[in-house]
Amino acid sequence: MRNHPDYMQEEERLIFTKVYMDTVIHAQQLDQQALQKRQTETVEALEFQDSSLKYQEMLTHSNFMRMSKQQLENLIRLRKKPYFARIDYQPKDKTDKTKEEIFYIGKVSLFDRETQQPVILDWRSPLANVYYEGRIGQVEYEAHGEIYEGYVSLKRQYSIEDGELLEFRDIDITTKDDLLQQSLSQSTDHRLNEIVATIQEEQNRVIRADLSKPIIVQGAAGSGKTTIALHRVSYFLYSLQHIFHPEQMLILAPNRLFINYMKEVLPELGVEKARSTTFADYVQLVTQHPFNVRSQHETLMDMLERPKEHRKLQMVAQIKGGSSFQQVLDCYIQRLEQAFCVEEDLKIADFRIKNGKKIKRMFLQDFTYLPFYQRKEKIRQILRKDVRQKQRLLLDKITQKYDDAVEDAIYSIRDQDKRKRRVTFLLEQKELKLQQIKKEAKSAVSNYMKKYPNDSLISIFKNLYQNNDTFHVVFSPFLQEDKRTVLQQHTSRGLRHNRIDAEDLATLLYLQAILFGVHNDYKAKKVVIDEAQDYSYMEFVSLKTALGTELFTIVGDLAQGIYQYRGLSSWEELLHNVFTKSNYLTLQKTYRTTMEIMGEANEILQQIDGDLPQAEPVVRHGEAPIFLSMLEEGWAERIMHVYASLQEEGFRTFAIIGKTKRECQLIYETLHPFFPKTLCILQEGKEMEQEKLVILPVYLSKGLEFDCVFLMNINEWYEDNELDLKLLYVAMTRPLHRLYYIGMDRQMFINAK
Ligand SMILES: Nc1ncnc2c1ncn2[C@@H]1O[C@H](COP(=O)(O)OP(=O)(O)OP(=O)(O)O)[C@@H](O)[C@H]1O
Numbered sequence: 195m196r197n198h199p200d201y202m203q204e205e206e207r208l209i210f211t212k213v214y215m216d217t218v219i220h221a222q223q224l225d226q227q228a229l230q231k232r233q234t235e236t237v238e239a240l241e242f243q244d245s246s247l248k249y250q251e252m253l254t255h256s257n258f259m260r261m262s263k264q265q266l267e268n269l270i271r272l273r274k275k276p277y278f279a280r281i282d283y284q285p286k287d288k289t290d291k292t293k294e295e296i297f298y299i300g301k302v303s304l305f306d307r308e309t310q311q312p313v314i315l316d317w318r319s320p321l322a323n324v325y326y327e328g329r330i331g332q333v334e335y336e337a338h339g340e341i342y343e344g345y346v347s348l349k350r351q352y353s354i355e356d357g358e359l360l361e362f363r364d365i366d367i368t369t370k371d372d373l374l375q376q377s378l379s380q381s382t383d384h385r386l387n388e389i390v391a392t393i394q395e396e397q398n399r400v401i402r403a404d405l406s407k408p409i410i411v412q413g414a415a416g417s418g419k420t421t422i423a424l425h426r427v428s429y430f431l432y433s434l435q436h437i438f439h440p441e442q443m444l445i446l447a448p449n450r451l452f453i454n455y456m457k458e459v460l461p462e463l464g465v466e467k468a469r470s471t472t473f474a475d476y477v478q479l480v481t482q483h484p485f486n487v488r489s490q491h492e493t494l495m496d497m498l499e500r501p502k503e504h505r506k507l508q509m510v511a512q513i514k515g516g517s518s519f520q521q522v523l524d525c526y527i528q529r530l531e532q533a534f535c536v537e538e539d540l541k542i543a544d545f546r547i548k549n550g551k552k553i554k555r556m557f558l559q560d561f562t563y564l565p566f567y568q569r570k571e572k573i574r575q576i577l578r579k580d581v582r583q584k585q586r587l588l589l590d591k592i593t594q595k596y597d598d599a600v601e602d603a604i605y606s607i608r609d610q611d612k613r614k615r616r617v618t619f620l621l622e623q624k625e626l627k628l629q630q631i632k633k634e635a636k637s638a639v640s641n642y643m644k645k646y647p648n649d650s651l652i653s654i655f656k657n658l659y660q661n662n663d664t665f666h667v668v669f670s671p672f673l674q675e676d677k678r679t680v681l682q683q684h685t686s687r688g689l690r691h692n693r694i695d696a697e698d699l700a701t702l703l704y705l706q707a708i709l710f711g712v713h714n715d716y717k718a719k720k721v722v723i724d725e726a727q728d729y730s731y732m733e734f735v736s737l738k739t740a741l742g743t744e745l746f747t748i749v750g751d752l753a754q755g756i757y758q759y760r761g762l763s764s765w766e767e768l769l770h771n772v773f774t775k776s777n778y779l780t781l782q783k784t785y786r787t788t789m790e791i792m793g794e795a796n797e798i799l800q801q802i803d804g805d806l807p808q809a810e811p812v813v814r815h816g817e818a819p820i821f822l823s824m825l826e827e828g829w830a831e832r833i834m835h836v837y838a839s840l841q842e843e844g845f846r847t848f849a850i851i852g853k854t855k856r857e858c859q860l861i862y863e864t865l866h867p868f869f870p871k872t873l874c875i876l877q878e879g880k881e882m883e884q885e886k887l888v889i890l891p892v893y894l895s896k897g898l899e900f901d902c903v904f905l906m907n908i909n910e911w912y913e914d915n916e917l918d919l920k921l922l923y924v925a926m927t928r929p930l931h932r933l934y935y936i937g938m939d940r941q942m943f944i945n946a947k
Pocket residue numbers: 374377378386387389392393394397413414415416417418419420421422751754785786896897898899927
């Protein structure tokens with residue numbers, strides 16, 4: 195590299211950038227000290243009776259401080275690797291070669307305060323797109339709705355570590371992506387990486403796809419779906435930073451373990467403030483339901499461990515998750531709506547305050563943008579206002595009426611006694627009437643509102659299954675009698691024990707959204723759903739209804755659909771019925787594993803019914819998967835030996851994957867005497883420990899990756915059926931570098947072949 199003609203120039207540029215960053219860091223530190231000082235002074239000057247304005251001032255200071263602290267931390271972190279690439283770009287309108295500009299691309303932008311020229315260009319900026327798209331030559335990019343054309347004469351990648359330039363290389367049409375190769379050959383440390391330097395063209399297209407539309411991405415195992423979805427959030431926040439805030443992003447992941455794993459990458463991408471949760475936790479937060487939930491993982495385990503007993507469970511899950519269930523719920527909601535169609539006039543002392551038809555119209559037409567119970571509240575407010583206004587009029591009218599009558603009596607009745615009696619009577623009547631109006635006005639609205647239903651979400655949910663009449667009317671048009679019976683019996687039995695199925699969560703969320711609404715704090719402007727193939731149709735529908743946004747980034751792989759009994763079998767249904775404006779994209783290339791491992795995984799994929807495309811591994815070779823037979827004497831010692839030598843080679847994360855939880859327990863008991871210190875069973879929600887030999891069932895391994903994976907079978911092997919093949923495919927696509935099979939017979943893994 196030192197012989198390269200540009201070497202000195204590159205060295206100087208790096209030194210210049212670091213010096214510039216130091217200046218900015220120093221200035222920021224001074225700013226921060228000044229802010230800190232002001233804050234201290236404000237606090238000291240604060241007196242007990244001080245106005246809220248002063249507190250406001252303090253708050254503003256502390257917000258400034260927080261912002262600047264964050265910027266400062268970013269800068270200090272970035273100083274170690276200020277940029278990763280360069281492009282030499284000449285805009286089309288400038289033919290003079292000397293007008294060629296050099297841009298250094300890094301994780302965040304840095305501008306020269308005087309010239310406003312970028313010292314570092316943010317990877318998310320429009321111009322940086324030309325680094326990711328295509329190669330050298332004519333290019334164009336879009337910014338602020340306009341297309342800019344130009345010419346890229348050089349693309350250069352840098353390896354910089356701890357502020358030192360280690361290497362740089364130019365990329366052109368023929369060069370293979372060395373930086374990518376280098377990055378993929380590294381070993382993992384149980385965290386998802388940020389990949390801004392090596393984002394590939396098809397991935398870049400996903401990241402930058404129209405931000406105003408939902409997107410659905412079908413991507414092979416290891417194609418970077420999770421990583422790319424998070425980079426898209428980062429890009430979204432950068433591009434629309436004036437409109438959206440990170441707190442308005444919601445990332446839904448399959449389990450808490452996965453959230454921990456994924457969260458590591460968020461700070462690097464500047465999206466650490468995005469909320470991340472699981473679907474079940476989200477529904478719990480929004481609905482505050484009191485039930486124990488039978489998770490889909492439990493159902494899956496039961497199906498695998500006791501298949502015959504659990505056919506019914508599978509069927510029930512299918513019904514509750516499927517698209518016709520939305521019709522069932524809509525039919526139920528329609529029935530509920532009837533009870534809200536109150537049509538009686540609102541009266542006070544026989545005077546009509548509001549026409550019943552108008553009240554009904556408010557519910558059925560004027561406020562349909564609100565959930566039922568919020569419409570009810572709106573009507574209550576309007577009726578209260580009406581009563582307040584009309585009460586005054588009414589009181590005046592009554593007073594006038596009786597005063598006129600008194601006047602009339604005074605002038606028209608000659609007999610003094612008679613006149614007196616009449617006047618007294620009229621005045622008493624007037625007082626009585628006025629009192630009656632005042633009294634009735636006080637309670638008129640609350641009495642009227644009693645005509646509306648006042649049920650809780652939980653009672654409404656229970657009623658769907660426990661009220662025979664409702665159940666029959668609502669389900670009959672959509673479900674045959676035998677299925678209805680199973681569904682009702684199963685759900686009612688669960689409810690008696692305060693237990694619901696994972697698939698009931700979508701029902702709860704849907705009913706909550708339509709009947710009660712979702713608190714603004716729990717809504718989101720942009721949603722990312724990872725492992726989307728495991729979501730049921732109803733889960734998507736309920737999320738879209740509840741969150742009040744179309745901006746979903748949905749990534750998944752149908753080939754890994756191990757919850758197929760409830761999940762999606764194709765993206766069509768979603769594209770046609772739920773997210774109709776979506777862009778649909780695919781990621782075919784896979785980056786995680788070697789060609790040798792992916793080759794075997796692809797063979798499994800071919801055996802699964804359906805049109806599942808083969809994953810195309812990027813060219814990276816490694817050892818072919820190896821079978822370790824448990825029938826051979828000293829098999830456990832052999833595993834110990836393999837494990838030790840893999841550690842010596844520098845690999846850091848290891849997993850033993852079993853088919854079920856029960857199998858994992860058996861593996862643990864079998865292997866524990868040989869690995870007393872390093873072996874552990876992974877629990878959901880717990881952190882993954884470094885340098886341990888982690889045993890986990892396939893369903894928990896989904897989305898994760900390890901340097902080396904041992905697939906082990908003792909009692910439960912993979913059969914030739916779709917579910918088992920998908921489980922096997924998921925397990926086989928977890929390693930980055932090495933795959934081993936451990937069992938009695940190699941056919942136990944690929945029996946189907
Ligand atoms: N462009 C890239 N440059 C470097 N590494 C990449 C790139 N794309 C993906 N990777 C790496 O490939 C691996 C797989 O990525 P990721 O877990 O996001 O894939 P996935 O499609 O979500 O996989 P799965 O379907 O198995 O959950 C990760 O180690 C990621 O860092």
